[in-house]
Amino acid sequence: MPHTVQLKEPRAPYNVTIDTASVEAEPLILKHGEEPVLAVVSYREYREFADWRERRQAKSARGEVLERERRAFQQMLPKLLVTHRDQFVALKDGQLIDSDSDESKLVMRLYQGLGYVPLYIAPVRETERVYRIPGPRVAR
DSSP states (O other): OEEEEOOOOSSSOOOOOOHHHHHSSSSSEETTTTTEEEOOHOOOOOOHHHHHHHHHHHHHHHHHHHHHHHHHHHHHHHHHHHHHHTTEEETTTTTTEESSSHHHHHHHHHHHHHHSSOOOOEOSSOOOOOOOOOOOOOOO
């Protein structure tokens, strides 16, 4: 349960003494009237939150990059069906950078040359493969 401090004189400067051990155990909530205005957490909790937010933003950015690459692939698909049918192609920055009939060989070659960077790799087919995974059935 967070500890609560009531703010009473917003125009006057004041000091609040905070027991760091209690902040380590639970957040300190500062209120103005009944309205919470600030939460004080331990530095460890702050770092954990900042790291989590950074990972989330990086993941979101990677998703946006891959979505742009997917759209580029869809635009290129008619030409790729003529030039690279039944092969795997790799796109980076909207450009075709490599292809191979063996997806594993393509991936290994790209990672060796470029390092572990986001790439869009897809098979060149007229229709996307649909995988049907049977689920449990209800016996009646």
